[in-house]
Amino acid sequence: MKSILKAAVLGAALTAAGAQAQATELRLSHQWSNKDIRHQVAQMVADDVAAADVDLEIKIFGSKSLFKPREQYKPLSRGQLDMTVLPLSYAGGQQPAYNLTLMPGLVKNHDHAARLSDSPFMAALEEKMAEDDVMVLVHGYLAGGFAGKDKCITAPEDVAGLQTRAAGKSFEQMLAGAGASIASMASSEIYNAMQTGVLQAANTSSSSFVSYRIYEQVSCYTPAGEVALWFMYQPLLMNKSTFEGLTEAQQAALMAASEKAQAFYLEEAKKQDAASAKVFADAGVELAEMTAEDFAAWRALAMETSYKQFVDEVPDGQHLLDLALAVE
Numbered sequence: 021m022k023s024i025l026k027a028a029v030l031g032a033a034l035t036a037a038g039a040q041a042q043a044t045e046l047r048l049s050h051q052w053s054n055k056d057i058r059h060q061v062a063q064m065v066a067d068d069v070a071a072a073d074v075d076l077e078i079k080i081f082g083s084k085s086l087f088k089p090r091e092q093y094k095p096l097s098r099g100q101l102d103m104t105v106l107p108l109s110y111a112g113g114q115q116p117a118y119n120l121t122l123m124p125g126l127v128k129n130h131d132h133a134a135r136l137s138d139s140p141f142m143a144a145l146e147e148k149m150a151e152d153d154v155m156v157l158v159h160g161y162l163a164g165g166f167a168g169k170d171k172c173i174t175a176p177e178d179v180a181g182l183q184t185r186a187a188g189k190s191f192e193q194m195l196a197g198a199g200a201s202i203a204s205m206a207s208s209e210i211y212n213a214m215q216t217g218v219l220q221a222a223n224t225s226s227s228s229f230v231s232y233r234i235y236e237q238v239s240c241y242t243p244a245g246e247v248a249l250w251f252m253y254q255p256l257l258m259n260k261s262t263f264e265g266l267t268e269a270q271q272a273a274l275m276a277a278s279e280k281a282q283a284f285y286l287e288e289a290k291k292q293d294a295a296s297a298k299v300f301a302d303a304g305v306e307l308a309e310m311t312a313e314d315f316a317a318w319r320a321l322a323m324e325t326s327y328k329q330f331v332d333e334v335p336d337g338q339h340l341l342d343l344a345l346a347v348e
Contacts, residue, residue, distance in 0.1 A: 043075040044266065048103035050082050051089040057227065057288050058105045061158055061256060061281045068277035074269045078103065096259055097152040103258045105158075108145075109188060115148050116334045121253035122188045124326055125319035126344050128247050130290050133161035137253075141343035155263060157278040158256035160285040163244035163293055164225040165310075169214055172240035172308035173221055176321050184221040185210055187250060190326035191223055194318070197325035210234055223250055226296040235303040242308040243297040247315040256281070 048066070052058050059082050066078035087095060087104075093111035095101040109122035120126065127133045136142060137159035146156060164187065166173040173179055180199035185207075186192045192202045203219055207228040213219035214237035222234065226244055235241065244250070256278065263271065301307055331337040 043077070044270065045077045045079055046102040046262070047086065048078050048080045048105075049086040049092050049101055050080070050105040051084045051092075052105075053083055057162070057285070057292065058160075058254060060288070061160065061285050062103075062105050064281040064284060065158065065256065065274070065277045068280060069270075069273050072269075072273035072277070074267070074273045076266065076270045076273060093152075093154070093257075096257060097154050099153065099259050099261060101259070102262050103157070103256065105254060105256045107252050107254045108257075109252065114152065117145060117148055117336070117340055119190060119330060119334075120340055120344055121145070122251075123190050123330070123344075124194045124249050124322045125315065127161060127163075127251035128315065129244075130161065130163065130286060132347070133163075133251055133253075134159075134286055136344065136347050137161070139343070139347045141340065141347060144340055144343055149257070150260060153260045154257050155260045156255050157258050157274065158282045158285060159253075160255055160282065160289065161251045161253050162225050162227065162289050163248045164223065164250035164252070165229065165244050165248060165293075165296075166242040167222050167229060167234050167238040168240045168242075169220045169238055172242060172306065174242055174308050174310045175314045176317050179221055182220040183218065184223070185213065185219055186223045187225070187252070190322075190330065191250070193325045193329055194322045195223070197321050208232060211237055214238065225250070225252065226292045230296050230299050235300045235305050238300075238305060240306045240308055241297070241300040242310055243300070244293040245297075245309055247310055247312055248293070249310065249315065249318050 048062055050058055050062060062080050066080060069076050069078055087101065090110045092101060092104040092106050093114060096104050107122065108118045112119040127136060149155060171178065176198040179195055182200050183203050184195050184200040185203050185205055186195050196202055203213065205213060207224045210219065210222045210224065211232050211234060297307055327341060331341060
């Protein structure tokens with residue numbers, strides 16, 4: 021009787037251990053606060069996966085608490101990190117093709133961004149990610165605009181002679197082509213630079229313009245509207261081998277949660293632009309609008325500067341650029 025009881029207890033212990041082995045915890049890293057849209061996207065996926073009850077937990081490490089912002093892609097590709105939300109252009113050093121995901125004038129508006137995410141262009145980038153053992157769970161672009169200390173900025177001639185901060189190397193190349201003097205700095209430094217007269221114009225994301233209170237330092241704001249020059253691809257990525265190691269039920273729950281989060285990301289990204297315009301208007305800042313003609317002039321300038329540089333530096337650059345430009 022004792023031996024039967026002992027066997028039953030041992031069997032129960034082994035079953036419990038087996039169930040515990042099935043439970044998986046994934047670590048997700050990002051650089052933002054828990055109020056940021058990118059955190060909300062990650063949290064949605066984590067919550068929906070938990071609700072699916074498939075023994076899968078996603079633990080989020082925000083505010084740069086696990087890895088520095090630009091140091092997340094490499095550990096992700098090596099399997100030292102399971103998931104991350106990051107601007108893909110941060111990994112342009114590893115894969116120069118990713119620099120196309122922060123290229124002036126390549127994306128016109130949020131709906132165009134969504135079409136790019138579901139196109140042969142993105143499929144080509146995802147092939148490069150797969151080489152690094154990385155895959156996309158949630159596609160998403162965020163937009164941005166311009167702010168001027170003393171004047172409105174809508175067309176290339178508006179930045180001539182101005183000390184300007186741009187978001188990314190490609191934007192710096194284009195703005196320099198328009199006659200601007202370039203001041204490289206983090207978006208968190210724009211406020212002080214404008215306050216001290218170091219900076220006269222800036223280009224960054226809608227959310228950064230608001231969170232860093234740039235409306236206190238400028239006279240005119242050009243928000244992302246019907247068209248916008250600044251779009252940055254900021255997906256939720258996962259280590260491919262880690263995903264493939266999950267059970268079918270866990271994979272299905274993760275994909276379903278990601279699809280829902282992607283729809284939320286698109287709608288919220290659109291709202292952020294409108295919300296930023298309201299904040300600036302409420303602060304008494306003049307609002308300017310970039311027209312389709314302005315956009316075309318910027319893109320023509322980008323063709324001669326940023327796009328040309330990209331094609332010269334990246335072996336399959338022209339092919340990738342053509343794929344992106346083919347998306348209407």
